Amino acid sequence: MNTTGQSLLLWTTPVAGVLFLFAFFMFPGFSPPMSPTMTPEEVAAFFQENVASIRGVVILCNIIGALLVPLFAMIAVQMLRVVNSSPVFAYSYIIAVGIGLSAFILADFAWGVAIFRPDRDPQLISLLNDMAWFFFIAPVGTMIVQNLCLAGSIYLDARPDPVFPRWVAHFNVLAAVLMLPGAFAFMHKTGPLAWDGSLSFSLRLITFAVYVAVMFCVLLTIVNRQVEHEGVAA
Amino acid sequence: MTSAVDAVTAAGDIDAKKSPAFPGESSMWFFIIGDLLIFGVYFVAYMIYRGQNQALFLHSQQFLNQGIGATNTVVLLTSSLFVALGTQAARVGKSVDAYRLFGLAVVFGVLFPFLKMVEWIPKISIGITPGENLFFMYYYVMTGLHLCHVLLGLVILGFVMRNVRVSKERSHPPNIKFVETGAMYWHMVDLLWLVLFALFYLMR
Amino acid sequence: MSGGMSGSVTANETCTAQQGVPWYKNKKLDQWICFWSVPFFYNLFGLVFVPLSWMMPPRSPANATPEIVAFMQSPNLLIACTILTLALGLSAVGNALYACQMKRMSVSPVFRFAFMAGAMVGAIVGCLFPMFCFGLGAFRPGYDPEILALLYDFGYLSFIGCLGCFFLNWSLLALAILLDKNNTLPKWLGYYTIWQSVTELFAATVWIAKSGPFAWDGLLAFWFNMVLYVPWQMIVYICVYRAIKNQPEHELANAQPVPRAAYA
Amino acid sequence: MTAYLRNSLTYVWAFLVVITVASWFIGRGHGAAYQLDAAITVGVLLIAALKAQLVIRYFMEVRFASRWLKRTAYGWNIALLSLLLLFYWLSL
Numbered sequence: 151m152n153t154t155g156q157s158l159l160l161w162t163t164p165v166a167g168v169l170f171l172f173a174f175f176m177f178p179g180f181s182p183p184m185s186p187t188m189t190p191e192e193v194a195a196f197f198q199e200n201v202a203s204i205r206g207v208v209i210l211c212n213i214i215g216a217l218l219v220p221l222f223a224m225i226a227v228q229m230l231r232v233v234n235s236s237p238v239f240a241y242s243y244i245i246a247v248g249i250g251l252s253a254f255i256l257a258d259f260a261w262g263v264a265i266f267r268p269d270r271d272p273q274l275i276s277l278l279n280d281m282a283w284f285f286f287i288a289p290v291g292t293m294i295v296q297n298l299c300l301a302g303s304i305y306l307d308a309r310p311d312p313v314f315p316r317w318v319a320h321f322n323v324l325a326a327v328l329m330l331p332g333a334f335a336f337m338h339k340t341g342p343l344a345w346d347g348s349l350s351f352s353l354r355l356i357t358f359a360v361y362v363a364v365m366f367c368v369l370l371t372i373v374n375r376q377v378e379h380e381g382v383a384a
Numbered sequence: 385m386t387s388a389v390d391a392v393t394a395a396g397d398i399d400a401k402k403s404p405a406f407p408g409e410s411s412m413w414f415f416i417i418g419d420l421l422i423f424g425v426y427f428v429a430y431m432i433y434r435g436q437n438q439a440l441f442l443h444s445q446q447f448l449n450q451g452i453g454a455t456n457t458v459v460l461l462t463s464s465l466f467v468a469l470g471t472q473a474a475r476v477g478k479s480v481d482a483y484r485l486f487g488l489a490v491v492f493g494v495l496f497p498f499l500k501m502v503e504w505i506p507k508i509s510i511g512i513t514p515g516e517n518l519f520f521m522y523y524y525v526m527t528g529l530h531l532c533h534v535l536l537g538l539v540i541l542g543f544v545m546r547n548v549r550v551s552k553e554r555s556h557p558p559n560i561k562f563v564e565t566g567a568m569y570w571h572m573v574d575l576l577w578l579v580l581f582a583l584f585y586l587m588r
Numbered sequence: 589m590s591g592g593m594s595g596s597v598t599a600n601e602t603c604t605a606q607q608g609v610p611w612y613k614n615k616k617l618d619q620w621i622c623f624w625s626v627p628f629f630y631n632l633f634g635l636v637f638v639p640l641s642w643m644m645p646p647r648s649p650a651n652a653t654p655e656i657v658a659f660m661q662s663p664n665l666l667i668a669c670t671i672l673t674l675a676l677g678l679s680a681v682g683n684a685l686y687a688c689q690m691k692r693m694s695v696s697p698v699f700r701f702a703f704m705a706g707a708m709v710g711a712i713v714g715c716l717f718p719m720f721c722f723g724l725g726a727f728r729p730g731y732d733p734e735i736l737a738l739l740y741d742f743g744y745l746s747f748i749g750c751l752g753c754f755f756l757n758w759s760l761l762a763l764a765i766l767l768d769k770n771n772t773l774p775k776w777l778g779y780y781t782i783w784q785s786v787t788e789l790f791a792a793t794v795w796i797a798k799s800g801p802f803a804w805d806g807l808l809a810f811w812f813n814m815v816l817y818v819p820w821q822m823i824v825y826i827c828v829y830r831a832i833k834n835q836p837e838h839e840l841a842n843a844q845p846v847p848r849a850a851y852a
Numbered sequence: 853m854t855a856y857l858r859n860s861l862t863y864v865w866a867f868l869v870v871i872t873v874a875s876w877f878i879g880r881g882h883g884a885a886y887q888l889d890a891a892i893t894v895g896v897l898l899i900a901a902l903k904a905q906l907v908i909r910y911f912m913e914v915r916f917a918s919r920w921l922k923r924t925a926y927g928w929n930i931a932l933l934s935l936l937l938l939f940y941w942l943s944l
Contacts, residue, residue: 190730234618235840237691241684241704242622246677248708253716273732280727284720288673295677306618308842336669336723407913413921415779420928422783422816428935429808433801435943442886454876458869461907465865468911469856485856515796525793525802532789571911575904579932582900586879587940588889 156227156373159220163366166217169210170359177207183346186283186339190276197268197275208262215254221362222247224369225300228314232307239303243296250292257285283335283345290332290354297322311379318368321361328357408565416572419533423576430522430583437518442588444519447512452503453585456496457577463492464574467541470548471567475560479552482563486545489570493538500531523584530576537573540566615840619688619832622681626825629678632671636719641668643722646744646805649798653733660725660736669723676716683707686761686824689831692839693768699760706757714750718743748804749795751788758785773827784820787813864910868903875899893940901933 175181184196197204226247229240260282264275304312304319332354335345342349434441470485504524514524544566551558614620637644641664647655683704690700721743725736758781765778793802793809801808837843856862878895908925909915915922 186727190728233842235616235842236619236688237841238619238622238681238684238688241687241700242681245680245683245704245707245711248705249676249680249711249716252708252712256712256717273735276728277724277731277735280724281720284669284724284727288676288716288720291673291675292677292680294674295680299681302618302621306842330674333670333673336666336673336727407917409775411775411779414776415782417924417928418779418783422786424928424932424935425812426808427932428939429801429812431936431939431943435939438888438943442888446881446886450876450880454872457872461865461868461872464907464911465861468861468913469859471913472859472861473856481856513796514793518800518802521793521797521800521802525790529786529789532786568912571907574911575907578900578903578907582875582879582896583936586875586896587893588879588886 156224157370160224160366160369160373162217163221163362166214166221167359167362167366169214169217173207173210173214174355176203176210183351184279184283185346186280186335186344188276190272193279194268194270194272194275197264197279201265201268204261204265208258208265211258212255212262215251215258218362219247219251221366221369222296224373225365228369228372229300229303232303232313233309234303234306239299242299246292246296246299250289250296253285253288253292257282257288260285287332287335287345287350290329293329293358294326297326301326313372314368318365321364325357325361329354408568409561412565412568416568419572420575423579426526427579427583430526433518433522440517441519444517444523445584445588447507448523448585449503450585452499453581456499457581459492459495459499460574460577463489463496464571466492467567467570471563474548474558474563477557479548479555479558482558483545483548483552486541486548490538490541490545493534493541493570496534497531497538500527526580526584530573530580533573533576537570540569615837615842616832616835619685622685623829623832625678626682626685629675629682630821632675632678636668636672636675640664640671641719641722643668643719643743643747646748646810647740648805649741649744649803651740653737656740657733657736660722660740661729663726665719665722665726669719672716672719676711679711679715680707683757685828689772689828690761690764692770692772692831692835693764694770695764695767699764703757703760706753706760710750710753710757713746714753715747718747718750721746744804745795748791748810751791755785755788758782758788772831777824777827780820780823783816787816861910864906868906871899871903888944890940890944894937897933897936897940901929904929 184193188196222243226240226244229243230237232240260278264270264278264282268275300314301319301322304314304316304322307313331343331349332351334343335347335350338344338347338350341347345351466485466489470482470489473479473485474482512520514521544563547562548558611617611620642659642662643665647659651659687700687704687707690703691697693699721739725731725739762778762781762785765773765781766775790813791809794804794806797803797806797809800806804810875896878899879892905926908929912925914925917925
């Protein structure tokens, strides 16, 4: 197996990271995040005032979502090297990534359609905005299952020299737990669990950012080790 | 009356005694019986819903083309005959005959979807679609589902022919279990159409 | 909807599958963890769609606007959304179990990869999206009745009318079972799975009929399909249980100690 | 190939075609509006069931099959015919 391609794809992750930071500070809806208590008229006014920046972010997020796929695909490839009795964890992981990514892209599209004609009926703009937030929350569930599958396959790795170090499993469980409160945003309009709250929004996004950064470093090491130990050409 | 036919015609059979107690794979019979039950539920439900609105059903039925329906019945019966004869031939190892007979069955089988299109397209083009009323919903769903069975059956017959051809070329007997399994499916397709024809085209 | 099938096979059986080995050292532990997550998922799934949201059994497409509005604003829908969001990832696990069995069959890998692609799309458009359509109405009760009616139609049609992905998936599964020479799953299950994929075709009428037997709450388009689907889901699950249990040791990837250099 | 013409299956087929034409003759429209007509309905349903019986018996070779299969296949046909006639009668 040649790992040049693996390394190359892996480096799309920092590109996504840079774009993510850029988008985060460019989108006024995210700094500070829009409140779920805004009335349809307020939402419509907000979109009308920030047309250019939101539009930019919608396009960027579309790309960011896709740029993160290679990282998850790399994790899946390495999961398939882990020795369990079957590839069931890796397959679950791949399907869950597909679901989570589609939800993220749908969120992005809903915002994109809202900003395409911001002078639409405020009710419709507000509906699209709500829909976007709903789909933005949805990947929480798939991330939890993804992380637990990865953790499970690491814990059960039968190799004497495991593919992933054990702490990665603990780290994945921790990240899953920290992202979990995000799912409760449907039930709260104010407070830390609302979609702009400290638990559902800040904690979740920080966890996700740290998670991506850490997994990037982990995979970098794994790919390098694969080169070293197995003599696969880099 | 069927036993009388048996007595008269059994002498002409190529080799009736070689027929097995359970033609084809037994799992195919599981499928056939289940499929017959599923269609049976739909047929009975059709009769019940028809009873609630006789006038609508009677009026809508007039738009169906009985000629094509009857032709398609004969087409499927003929195709079924060739499949049955082909199975008999395959059973006694006459691969060349079997191959020709299955070929004829496929030729007739292909006529069915063609005639179905001749029937459907003018209807749809004058605006008679499944959304027209309950009768036409039933008509399109049932004939469409049956058509799916026909198309699947043609694929299966194709595999049966391949099996027979290979046996012809290598001059060993064909895989009779597989031939029978495919044949049973094709007869079931025929069988379902016989009921469909009566229920949709003919009854009042 | 088909929860509670776990009663017939108890957790103890899986633990004693290998004689004298504690459950946590079972070589098939990964498969068993995923396997037992399925009843958990289906129970949650049933909870979300039936007693929490009362979205199922389906309401009539012919309902009057006030009825639709009242339903769309019921606050339980938001709890249902939360649970579904948390549980949706488990649908991936359930489908991965099927994909793993397909890997053991003597068929091309294209079957399991196409199956996995169908599972991804199906989870979004046939499960998450409809629930969100209902949740959106409950989240902001101030929406116009027309918007709520739109979400109502969108929700039900995508839930019950989502047939392409599932037709694909069940056909792939059925075909794989029938073509398989290793007898991983029984042949009759393959035929039963064909009916299951045909019921998906029956559901096509919900996009047309607004009332009667072919509407999304109709006798033929919904209830009859349920009569076929619910036992199928349980039977296929029991068959997968047997397949995992009877999988011979030597077939397992972790059966032999892995030598250090045996990578790639 | 002429052996196949003198096969019992071919005779069955000829009979099937004849009764198909007969049932079409019974049920054909004359250009007039269709009226509820129990005689036509019972006639065509009986012919359809007879045809189904012949196909099951001869083409599907159920006549040589096990008793279990015979009962199931013929039972389906009889049950379907009875239910169809029953619900037709109820709707009259």
